[in-house]
Amino acid sequence: MNKTAFWNGFGCMLQPILKFCDRTAITGKVKPRKAILPLPHTPIAASSTTEVDNALQRLDEHKQKWVLVDTKQRAALLTACLKNFMALAKDMAAEGTRAKGSYEGGIGDEMASLTPVVSGILEYREAMMAGGQRKPLQVYRRPDGQQVAVVWPGNMVPAFFPGFVGEIWLQPGQGPSQGEVYRHKAEGGLPGPGSVALVLGAGNQVPVVALDILHMLFAEDRVVLAKMNPVNDYYGPLLRQAFAPLVQRGFLEFVYGGADLGSYCCHHGLVGAVHLTGSEATYNNIMFGSPRPTGSPRLSKRVTAELGNVTPYIIVPGPWSRDDMEYHAMNVASGLAQNAGHNCIAAELVITDASWPLRGAFLATLATCLDNLQRRAPWYPGSAARIDAFKARFPGATPLGQAVPGKGQAPGHIPSEPWQLVTGLTPEQAQTREENWGGVLQEVALRDCHGTADFMRQAVDFANEQCWGTLAASLFIHPETQQQYADAFDAAVAGLRYGSVTVNAPSLVGFSATPLVWGAFPGHTPQDIGSGVGFVHNTYLYDHPQKSVLRAPWRYSPQPLWSVGQIGLGAALPWAFKFMASQHNPALALSYLVAVAVHALRGSWAVAKPQKEKV
Structure with missing residues (x-):
């Protein structure tokens, strides 16, 4: 038995124990915190063009040096960056909560956004230690000949995520070649002259900025100028500290400003x-x-982009129990609520079968879950107007959520808005052509579906043809249904033209698993860019990816780290980071894993239960 299989078995063995503990007195000790509403952010003063010129000149002078840095030295640089990120995690989270607010989970909600960064640094380090040719967990061929690499979870991570499987599907006709840049050097090829890449940072999430920087450096072999977005440029000085080993060597620099400077x-x-x-x-x-x-196009240089998505969540009818409904209502609500809905992969559309006997019960459970959550403040510029436009388009939408009084909040705070849920829409009625970018959710009920297999086919067609974008989609299917309709399920996963397909988990989990690729499904052009072009993350450095598929188990205990019902993250995540960083020492890593489990159990909150039934 290999190491990954051993730790997966270990994690699966623990699940019944954790499930039992999740229903006993240990769970729910942490109570939802009082909301602290965000304050408007004043951007950092813009860098002058002279400062930009000087930064680019320095990077240009060091680009050749970067391509000559061998993989062993690169791994050492990543180790140093990892230590900095772990030391600065609370400071970063504190900055995020000031500008975005904090709710039931307190500072832990923003700390969770750093998990993909820690993962990405560790995974790129593993790739560097393997000379850019890290061996996948498995490579297999699908019946049509398409090759698939299984890449996540590896090492001891399956003890944390037992039963999860993350795959990279390669472009049809392409083999599983990896790390072309490093392979060329290892074969004696002369290094190129180097190049400077510009990263235009996302304004909504710090892990996007950090991981884009890492990709350009370690996957594309370019030094980086990162221009922070004015919306969240408060992260810039902290990122510069965290990436200090790269900044000090002249391989990375940060500048500030708006669209003109960009x-x-x-x-x-x-x-x-x-x-x-x-x-x-x-x-x-x-x-x-x-x-x-x-x-x-006015630019002839290489331009890659990730540009969002109207993210569909497909709910396949099946024999769902009440516990199943509560767990997956939590998953849908988590996909919406994370970052107040200001995500390119926020849940936008729930697609159901109108004839499913349990549809009404599931939607009621989802409404209960949203109604138990504190209302979020739409802190991203322009998002409040989008929410107002949604309410005007759907006057029958139901406002949900626990009110957050303005009394006692800091002067000048951004007020919260109710969650908005509209159900029973036809495909023609739904708003499918642009992101809503806030705490609103639509349900589209497909009619005239002739059985479960036909529903999956129609849902995939609707997602592919009517929902704008090709970035990410999620599909939820009961194990019995998956087994009974195995061919139709496989056809649905294969047929979804999305760069990331997540089964039985929110799409944000596909983003967080950094060995997987992240980006639009291939095929967009500059004239019709859609969700963008190119992939990031991809820490196994596959040369020709088509999409990622992440398969999660049907249920998981305790409340997972991505859940809005997991309000113990502030205490659990520092231990989780230590676990991730110490996998070379299994005994030490296991001690950290125990601490994570204890804090996660204490922080499990039955968010989808009616108020009187909460534990």
Whole structure:
């Protein structure tokens, strides 16, 4: 038995014990915290063009040095960055809560956003230690010949996530080649002259910025100028401290400013490539000088982008128990509530079979879950207006959530807004062509489905053809249904034209598992960019990925780290980071895992139960 299989078996063995503990007196000791509403952020003063020129000049002078840094030295740099991130985690989370607010989970909600960063640093380090040719857990062929690499969870992580399987599906006709940059060097090829990449940072999430930087450095072999978004540029100084080993060597620098400075950087002669996370309009403004594509692109350099998605959550009918409904209502609510809905992969559409006998019960459970949550403040600029537009379009939407009084909050705070849930829409009635970017959720009930297999086919067609974007989709299916309709289920997973497909978990889990690829499904062009072009994360450095598929177990105990019902993250996550960083020492890592489990059990909150039944 290999190490991964052993730890997966160990984790599976623990699940019944944790499930039992989750129903006993130990659970629920941590109570939901009082909400602290966010304060408007004043952006850092913009960098001058002279400061940008100087930063790019320094990076240009060090780009050749970077390509000559061998993989062993790169692994050492990542180790140093990891120590810094772990030391700065609470400071980063504190900055995030000031600007975004904190709710039931307190500072832990923002600390959770750093988990993908810790994972990404560790996974890139593993790739560097393997010379850019890290061996996957498995490679197999699908019946049509398409090759699939199983890459997550590895090492001791299956003890944390037993029964989870993360795959990278390779482009049809392509083999599982990895790390072209490193393979070329190992084969005696001369290093290239190096290149400077510009990363236009996302304004909503710090892990997006950090992981985009790591990708350009370690996957594309480029030094990086990171321009922080004014919305969350408060993370910039902390990121610079965390990445100090790279900054000090001249391989990374940060600048600040808005769209004008971003345009200046994009068109700068020393910038050889651009990667941005943002909106379709931002991409078009960069490439064409207008919110819509007109004529030929103005930039001839390499531009990659991740631009969002109207994320569908497909609920496959089946023999769901009450506990099943509560668990997966929590999953859907978590996909919406994380970061107040200001995510490119926030749950936007729940797709159901109108004839499913349990549909009403599931929707009622989902409404209960949202109603038990504190209302969030729409802190991202423009999001309140989008919520108002949603309410105007769907006047029958139900407002949900626990009110957060303004009394006792800091002067000038951003007020909270109710969650909005509208159900029973037809595909024609739903708003499917642009992101809502806030705490609103639609349910589309497909009618005239001739059985479960036909529902899956129709749901996939609706997601592919009517929902804007190709970034991520989630599908929830009971194990008995999955077994009974195995061919239809496989066809659904294969047929979803999304860069990330997550089964039985929110799409944000697909983002957080950094060995998987993250980006739009291949095929977009500058004139029709959709969700973007190119992949990031991909810590196994596959040369020709098509999509990722993450399969989660049907149920998991205690409340998982991504759950809105897990309010013990502030105490659990520091131990989780230590566990992740100490897998080379199993005895020490297990001691940290025990601490995580204890705090997670204490923080399990039955958020989807009616108030009187909460434990």
